[in-house]
Amino acid sequence: MSVGMLNLQAQFRTLRDEVMAEITQIFETQSFILGSRGKGLEESMAKLSGMKYGIGVSSGTDALLLSVMALKPKPGDEVITTPYTFFATASSIVRAGARPVFVDVDDQTFNARADLLEAAISPRTRALMPVHLFGQMVDPAKWLAVAKKHNLLIIEDAAQAVGAKFNDTVAGGFGDLNCFSFYPTKNLGGAGDGGMVLANDDALAHDVRINRVHGGKDRYFHDQIGICGRLDEIQAAVLLIKFKYLDQWNHRRRAIAALYNQGLQGTPAITPFEAPGAWHTYHQYVLRVPKRDELMEHLKTKGIGNMIYYPVPLHLQKCFDFLGYKEGSFPVSERLAKETVALPMSSELTDAEVAEVCEAIRGFYGNGGA
Numbered sequence: 001m002s003v004g005m006l007n008l009q010a011q012f013r014t015l016r017d018e019v020m021a022e023i024t025q026i027f028e029t030q031s032f033i034l035g036s037r038g039k040g041l042e043e044s045m046a047k048l049s050g051m052k053y054g055i056g057v058s059s060g061t062d063a064l065l066l067s068v069m070a071l072k073p074k075p076g077d078e079v080i081t082t083p084y085t086f087f088a089t090a091s092s093i094v095r096a097g098a099r100p101v102f103v104d105v106d107d108q109t110f111n112a113r114a115d116l117l118e119a120a121i122s123p124r125t126r127a128l129m130p131v132h133l134f135g136q137m138v139d140p141a142k143w144l145a146v147a148k149k150h151n152l153l154i155i156e157d158a159a160q161a162v163g164a165k166f167n168d169t170v171a172g173g174f175g176d177l178n179c180f181s182f183y184p185t186k187n188l189g190g191a192g193d194g195g196m197v198l199a200n201d202d203a204l205a206h207d208v209r210i211n212r213v214h215g216g217k218d219r220y221f222h223d224q225i226g227i228c229g230r231l232d233e234i235q236a237a238v239l240l241i242k243f244k245y246l247d248q249w250n251h252r253r254r255a256i257a258a259l260y261n262q263g264l265q266g267t268p269a270i271t272p273f274e275a276p277g278a279w280h281t282y283h284q285y286v287l288r289v290p291k292r293d294e295l296m297e298h299l300k301t302k303g304i305g306n307m308i309y310y311p312v313p314l315h316l317q318k319c320f321d322f323l324g325y326k327e328g329s330f331p332v333s334e335r336l337a338k339e340t341v342a343l344p345m346s347s348e349l350t351d352a353e354v355a356e357v358c359e360a361i362r363g364f365y366g367n368g369g370a
């Protein structure tokens with residue numbers, strides 16, 4: 001049997017009646033943008049992460065863009081982040097008029113190293129942007145200590161980590177502006193694009209809220225130049241339905257990860273590391289493996305989905321040439337780009353499918369020896 005990276009059709013089958021009733025209702029009322037469902041989702045997300053305000057936006061990318069815009073950066077102002085992440089983390093910084101500065105990642109958690117932050121701080125640094133990669137949070141205490149000492153804001157890129165925890169802190173619960181993506185493949189995924197910014201500070205929340213509608217508090221009166229970044233009601237409705245199952249689904253992902261870890265024992269694959277205190281939600285289950293490309297080919301011939309996140313770290317992307325980094329600037333990120341592979345992962349994956357993927361990998365490595 002083939003095993004896909006995810007199985008959104010199976011998830012939809014369990015939610016069909018609820019979802020279709022809501023969609024019908026939205027069409028009956030013809031109220032499509034910024035309505036009661038969006039408000040409900042904002043409240044649910046803010047509550048989950050223990051923040052005061054939720055601001056529903058059009059995507060995770062726009063959540064980040066609006067958050068960096070809220071810093072009102074001047075040309076040359078810097079935001080420190082990781083080069084081993086999705087493109088939007090750094091592109092949002094540039095699009096908002098600031099400059100990304102990268103620090104390398106930890107080779108076990110794949111997250112940016114807090115102990116490298118101070119050396120990267122300059123008089124132009126305005127904010128830190130930790131990314132909770134693949135569903136595992138950075139250690140909030142370490143990032144908060146640096147931010148406090150140097151008077152910097154934190155923008156959490158929690159796009160991949162809805163519901164993840166580090167000790168008692170939930171993802172999106174410790175930064176000043178905290179960003180989520182509801183892209184359909186995310187742990188909480190909509191029926192299109194969607195995102196959320198969480199904040200505690202009144203002024204920052206206000207800024208994001210007005211900038212998602214062209215920078216005007218009152219329609220057709222523009223205090224600043226914002227974007228068209230609203231969340232629509234269809235997304236909010238689907239997400240509110242799915243929100244009820246999020247915790248259950250995240251638990252299932254963790255159970256699947258445990259099955260994978262067990263099933264891959266004795267192979268040369270390095271299974272994901274969970275830092276002490278982290279409650280990983282496995283948006284992706286990512287291995288470090290020898291002979292990565294050959295393994296991927298082998299899985300492909302067996303009909304088993306697999307993916308590289310991310311094949312080229314951001315400091316080596318053509319569009320970021322102007323930042324002046326080169327090959328060797330961030331050796332761990334560069335190595336991970338060559339050694340990692342993501343396996344099928346979704347809350348709908350069955351135990352039998354996990355066993356099949358493990359079996360294929362064991363077969364490739366000859367039951368243990370690469």
Ligand SMILES: Cc1ncc(COP(=O)(O)O)c(C=O)c1O
Pocket residue numbers: 059060061062064085086088089131157159160180181182183193194195
């Ligand atoms: C780490 C990270 N940041 C930002 C984003 C952007 O989110 P979206 O695709 O909703 O714009 C994503 C989504 O893939 C992501 O994984």
